[in-house]
Amino acid sequence: MLIEIRNLTKTFQKGDEIITPLRNVDLDIDEREFVSLMGPSGTGKSTLLNQIAGIDKPTSGTITVNGTEVTRLSRTRLAKWRAANVGYIFQTHNLIPVLTAYENVELPLLLLPFSRAERQRRVQIALEAVELLDRASHYPRQLSGGQEQRVGIARAIVTDPTIVVADEPTGDLDSTTSALILELLQRLNSQLGTTLLMVTHDTDAAMVAGRQLRLDDGRLIADSATRLTEKKDESRSA
Amino acid sequence: MLKFAPYLLKTLWRHRARTMLTVSGSAVALFVFCFVGSVQHGLDSLTSQSESTLIVFQANKFCPATSHLPQDYDQIISKIDGVRDIVPIQVFTNNCRASLDVVVFYGVPAAKVRTIRDFTLVEGSWSEFENSQDAGIVGETVARRRNLKLGTKFSVGDVKVTVAGIFKSSNKSEEDYVYTHLDFLQRTPGMDLVGTVTQHEVILDSSVDPNAIARKIDDRFRGGPVETDTRTKGVFQASSLADLVELIELSHYLGYACVGLMTMLISTTTFMAVQDRIKEHAVLQTLGFSGYLVFGLVLAESVLISVGGGVVGTGLAMLTLAGSGLSVGAEAVTIAFTPSVKLAMASLTGSLAVGIAAGLFPSIAAAQSNIVDGLRQA
Ligand SMILES: Nc1ncnc2c1ncn2[C@@H]1O[C@H](COP(=O)(O)OP(=O)(O)O)[C@@H](O)[C@H]1O
Ligand SMILES: [Mg+2]
Numbered sequence: 001m002l003i004e005i006r007n008l009t010k011t012f013q014k015g016d017e018i019i020t021p022l023r024n025v026d027l028d029i030d031e032r033e034f035v036s037l038m039g040p041s042g043t044g045k046s047t048l049l050n051q052i053a054g055i056d057k058p059t060s061g062t063i064t065v066n067g068t069e070v071t072r073l074s075r076t077r078l079a080k081w082r083a084a085n086v087g088y089i090f091q092t093h094n095l096i097p098v099l100t101a102y103e104n105v106e107l108p109l110l111l112l113p114f115s116r117a118e119r120q121r122r123v124q125i126a127l128e129a130v131e132l133l134d135r136a137s138h139y140p141r142q143l144s145g146g147q148e149q150r151v152g153i154a155r156a157i158v159t160d161p162t163i164v165v166a167d168e169p170t171g172d173l174d175s176t177t178s179a180l181i182l183e184l185l186q187r188l189n190s191q192l193g194t195t196l197l198m199v200t201h202d203t204d205a206a207m208v209a210g211r212q213l214r215l216d217d218g219r220l221i222a223d224s225a226t227r228l229t230e231k232k233d234e235s236r237s238a
Numbered sequence: 239m240l241k242f243a244p245y246l247l248k249t250l251w252r253h254r255a256r257t258m259l260t261v262s263g264s265a266v267a268l269f270v271f272c273f274v275g276s277v278q279h280g281l282d283s284l285t286s287q288s289e290s291t292l293i294v295f296q297a298n299k300f301c302p303a304t305s306h307l308p309q310d311y312d313q314i315i316s317k318i319d320g321v322r323d324i325v326p327i328q329v330f331t332n333n334c335r336a337s338l339d340v341v342v343f344y345g346v347p348a349a350k351v352r353t354i355r356d357f358t359l360v361e362g363s364w365s366e367f368e369n370s371q372d373a374g375i376v377g378e379t380v381a382r383r384r385n386l387k388l389g390t391k392f393s394v395g396d397v398k399v400t401v402a403g404i405f406k407s408s409n410k411s412e413e414d415y416v417y418t419h420l421d422f423l424q425r426t427p428g429m430d431l432v433g434t435v436t437q438h439e440v441i442l443d444s445s446v447d448p449n450a451i452a453r454k455i456d457d458r459f460r461g462g463p464v465e466t467d468t469r470t471k472g473v474f475q476a477s478s479l480a481d482l483v484e485l486i487e488l489s490h491y492l493g494y495a496c497v498g499l500m501t502m503l504i505s506t507t508t509f510m511a512v513q514d515r516i517k518e519h520a521v522l523q524t525l526g527f528s529g530y531l532v533f534g535l536v537l538a539e540s541v542l543i544s545v546g547g548g549v550v551g552t553g554l555a556m557l558t559l560a561g562s563g564l565s566v567g568a569e570a571v572t573i574a575f576t577p578s579v580k581l582a583m584a585s586l587t588g589s590l591a592v593g594i595a596a597g598l599f600p601s602i603a604a605a606q607s608n609i610v611d612g613l614r615q616a
Contacts, residue, residue, distance in 0.1 A: 075528075082526040111526045111531075
């Protein structure tokens with residue numbers, strides 16, 4: 001199993017109120033899987049994604065990726081782990097405005113021990129995969145919303161990470177562009193074998209994934225009940 | 239780190255107005271720092287130069303008016319090994335304290351003036367000075383300040399002198415003095431000074447240790463008839479400038495205050511840069527940038543701005559100082575504003591230190607910021 005999530009709980013304190021968006025969540029994701037995660041807004045989809053991406057720490061529970069228990073890593077080791085293992089696609093592309101498309105895609109490669117030639121090769125492959133090689137020298141402000149998002153996707157896959165997470169990647173796009181992005185993600189999964197976890201609140205979008213999950217009231221429910229390992233009620237109260 | 243240079247430079251360029259303003263502010267601060275430092279430097283060079291010239295003064299006396307040495311000490315001192323020449327000098331000044339208009343008379347054996355000083359007469363003649371008892375030659379600065387012309391008779395207290403010449407010197411501080419005949423000054427009415435002088439100026443062979451000779455002289459006259467206090471001319475000048483030295487030290491603090499202000503200016507700019515980019519730093523950290531790397535990038539921004547200001551400010555100050563030849567004078571000595579490589583290096587090193595100090599807290603703040611909170615920012 002590529003990703004094993006066990007007993008994951010995350011609570012936030014908002015004033016006197018304690019919010020528990022994740023309550024004893026268990027989840028397994030296999031290599032080359034494309035998983036979608038749906039649910040009403042504010043239920044904790046992003047929170048779960050962020051735990052898996054290693055940019056946030058759970059209150060309790062463990063996440064193991066490829067044998068590494070990432071929930072135990074120190075902040076600095078976690079950063080290093082992210083650089084090599086995680087690609088993150090944001091809802092708003094979050095490109096660095098002062099850098100060109102090429103430089104934006106190259107950015108995560110600067111953190112890894114690649115030669116200049118190897119970096120160049122990889123950036124070209126990534127830009128080619130999103131069909132934007134001809135826009136390499138353009139700045140984000142010179143690109144359309146869909147193009148920006150595709151550069152963001154190239155940046156997420158350029159290091160060939162263990163897992164790519166996408167938090168509502170089509171949330172800011174019109175339906176035509178959304179369809180294009182979803183098709184691209186599906187192609188990355190089927191042709192390059194990229195393991196993908198995508199948060200979305202659009203049912204049609206969720207359907208491009210091989211497996212659909214739903215998060216409700218802190219618990220995961222399988223939409224297509226393949227390999228979901230939800231905790232039994234007895235064990236939770238124990 | 240060099241891999242991130244394009245990101246750094248493009249970020250600074252994106253906010254070029256802010257970057258330029260901060261660089262300019264830093265440049266002004268270091269300009270002032272260099273100016274103040276150059277006065278200090280001029281003072282330092284006053285005390286270190288004239289190493290091979292000694293001034294013999296009466297022990298425990300500080301104002302020229304109170305030092306009285308037997309004139310014939312010159313016979314004894316001139317026999318000491320390493321002494322090339324000795325000149326008895328009577329000094330008369332209208333004001334012992336630091337002031338902007340001090341007139342200093344140096345009474346020197348008339349024929350000696352030409353040999354111990356490098357004066358060039360711009361008006362008048364040496365023979366007129368040497369042949370006339372009440373004649374004086376005056377430096378250009380005094381002449382300008384007191385509006386003295388050839389043949390003018392002028393008096394300070396009971397001393398009445400006729401201007402026989404106006405001179406220039408390579409040592410600008412000399413141009414603040416009036417040189418007269420020694421015996422003329424000794425016979426000033428009301429001052430019974432015949433046979434005594436204020437000080438002896440001892441010119442040494444260049445190979446000898448001036449401090450050793452100074453000790454030898456003081457030892458020779460220990461116990462009388464009049465005890466001496468012998469120092470190199472530089473040290474002597476520095477101690478007569480004591481009041482001014484305090485002022486210079488005070489202005490030195492103003493130089494440091496400027497550097498402090500610069501630190502706060504750059505700190506403010508860097509904090510603003512960090513606050514503008516909370517989300518950007520969160521994105522970078524999501525991509526795998528470690529806290530240390532973000533720390534380094536923000537610190538590098540601060541250092542680039544600071545050193546940029548340092549190069550501009552120090553460069554302008556050095557050019558201005560070298561071109562203007564400014565100086566400040568008091569009592570018997572003049573301090574020149576002296577630019578130097580050492581001062582420039584100190585200023586540049588200072589700008590580097592300021593960059594680091596100013597960037598430290600913003601860098602730490604950026605490195606430790608919460609990633610998820612950063613991403614949630616609009
Ligand atoms: N840093 C935080 N502090 C307090 N509450 C938070 C924080 N992050 C998320 N939450 C809360 O946790 C819940 C889940 O948030 P999120 O994971 O963003 O939801 P979703 O992505 O499903 O819309 C929400 O109620 C949100 O207000
Ligand atoms: Mg969300």
